Amino acid sequence: MQGFTELRLDPLDRLPISLAAHQGATLLSLLADAFGQRSQGVPPRWRRLVRSAISKSPEAILGPLFAPGSSVIPDCVTPTACMPGGDVATLCAQIADLPPDTLLAELGAEFGTTVPERWRPVVDRPRHWLHAYAQLSQCVWREFEPVWKQAKPHIQREAERVGAAVLQGCADLVFQDLSPRFRLQDGSLYLPDPQADTFRLNGRRLVLVPIVSGPGASMFALDRPDLVWIGYPLPAIGRIWEASAGAPAPKADALSLVAGPLRAAILRAAAQSLTMGEVARLLGCSASNATHHCRQLADAGLIDRQQHGRHVRIRRTERGDAVVDLLSAIPASNCR
Numbered sequence: 001m002q003g004f005t006e007l008r009l010d011p012l013d014r015l016p017i018s019l020a021a022h023q024g025a026t027l028l029s030l031l032a033d034a035f036g037q038r039s040q041g042v043p044p045r046w047r048r049l050v051r052s053a054i055s056k057s058p059e060a061i062l063g064p065l066f067a068p069g070s071s072v073i074p075d076c077v078t079p080t081a082c083m084p085g086g087d088v089a090t091l092c093a094q095i096a097d098l099p100p101d102t103l104l105a106e107l108g109a110e111f112g113t114t115v116p117e118r119w120r121p122v123v124d125r126p127r128h129w130l131h132a133y134a135q136l137s138q139c140v141w142r143e144f145e146p147v148w149k150q151a152k153p154h155i156q157r158e159a160e161r162v163g164a165a166v167l168q169g170c171a172d173l174v175f176q177d178l179s180p181r182f183r184l185q186d187g188s189l190y191l192p193d194p195q196a197d198t199f200r201l202n203g204r205r206l207v208l209v210p211i212v213s214g215p216g217a218s219m220f221a222l223d224r225p226d227l228v229w230i231g232y233p234l235p236a237i238g239r240i241w242e243a244s245a246g247a248p249a250p251k252a253d254a255l256s257l258v259a260g261p262l263r264a265a266i267l268r269a270a271a272q273s274l275t276m277g278e279v280a281r282l283l284g285c286s287a288s289n290a291t292h293h294c295r296q297l298a299d300a301g302l303i304d305r306q307q308h309g310r311h312v313r314i315r316r317t318e319r320g321d322a323v324v325d326l327l328s329a330i331p332a333s334n335c336r
Helices: 023-034 044-052 088-096 100-111 117-124 126-167 171-176 237-243 254-259 261-269 276-283 287-299 318-328
Strands: 004-008 017-019 183-185 188-192 198-200 205-211 219-221 227-233 303-308 311-316
Touching (some): 017 126, 023 044, 023 088, 023 126, 023 205, 023 219, 023 227, 044 126, 088 126, 100 117, 100 126, 126 171, 126 205, 171 183, 237 276, 254 261, 254 318, 261 276, 261 287, 261 318, 276 311, 287 303, 311 318
Parallel strands (some): 004 198, 205 227
Antiparallel strands (some): 004 188, 183 188
């Protein structure tokens, strides 16, 4: 059963909220999805793009960070260490120049004298690992940066949305719209977390961080003394999927020509299970509009719709897989 960490908020009318366009949070989400078996809903096209940036096997470098069942990412090397400022290029330079003793001290504080086997190669050659990790992160971001640049106008609109809601005293609407995976209830924000805990905001600044990866993106840090930050999926991320580097332009996309751009985006995203709320955020449309398109796809046998507790979830069927594979391989000129 999914656990939740509770963040007890201060009164919403006095809550200091800001938004940060932080590259490191998106990088961490991409690494977790593509290499760490921590699904963020990243579309296959972007996942392939991220993986193509690495010529060698990344397990020796990233394996310690994304162990099955738990994750330990030392603060000194996490891509979000400089939150809310900084960029990936600066972060990678800082990691490459980090004194090995700093990393070893943090691992010692975390594990004591018994370092897990997965961390032994890092402890044995910390400087080598730091350089390899910095280089891997830099290579991944170099491939993904064109997508990040395309997302900037959407991030700006999200900043305007959040700012307007806060000024109008509607901070509760901001929290309710962050992600279907989050829940605002009785003055607390509940965030999905297998290691459930409870934190209080206690006057700290709250920084919202839109993540450019997938509709399942969820990450946060609630234990910093100066601020709390919460990462959530950038609204309308499906539109960026369609326009992203390496993606077929609408005129050259057979699946979009046959099914329509919105339903094509749903079919591509439904390779993994999604709620109606996640589909709506993906498309940047209303929940009723998303439900309408999903119902049509379900009637055609291309997706399966099932009730899971309070949510209706969709997933592509075998027939849907076959349609996506077929139309992705056909030039659009053959569909005219």
